[in-house]
Amino acid sequence: TYYCPCEKCCGKWADGLTATGIPVTPGIAAVDPAVIPLGSTLIIDGQRYLAADVGGAVAGQTVDIAVATHQEAVKFGVQRAPVWIVKEAQ
Numbered sequence: 001t002y003y004c005p006c007e008k009c010c011g012k013w014a015d016g017l018t019a020t021g022i023p024v025t026p027g028i029a030a031v032d033p034a035v036i037p038l039g040s041t042l043i044i045d046g047q048r049y050l051a052a053d054v055g056g057a058v059a060g061q062t063v064d065i066a067v068a069t070h071q072e073a074v075k076f077g078v079q080r081a082p083v084w085i086v087k088e089a090q
Contacts, residue, residue: 001057001062001063001064001065001077001078001079002064002065002066002067002072002073002076002077003024003030003055003064003065003066003067003073004024004066004067004068004069004070004072004073005017005023005024005066006070008070009070009073010024010055011056013055018030018052018053019038019052019053019054020038020039020052020053022052024053024066025066025068026066026067026068027048027049027050027066028049028050028052028053028065028066029042029044029049029050029051029052029053029063029064029065029066030051030052030053030054030055030058030063030064030065030066031051031053031054031058031063031064032054032058032059032060032061032062033051033054035060035061036051036063036083036085037051038051038052038054039051039052040085040086041085041086042063042083042084042085042086043083043084043086044063044065044081044082044083044084045081048086049063049065053066061083063083
């Protein structure tokens with residue numbers, strides 16, 4: 001699903017910041033940290049996202065992708081796609 005930092009998408013948490021304290025901007029993903037650790041890099045449809053946010057509607061295998069405007073969030077709506085978690089070399 002898609003979201004923006006507006007009150008319609010984020011409710012009382014619509015302060016423009018993610019759960020990790022960085023701004024909600026395109027390239028950020030909200031995840032269930034019990035499934036995908038915060039700070040992980042995700043690849044969805046060939047695009048890289050930083051798992052830096054959580055949300056009330058994000059549970060299990062659901063991922064919310066941040067976009068710049070509410071109109072974009074509505075336009076892109078709900079989609080299904082494989083999600084890859086990048087494992088960094090140690």
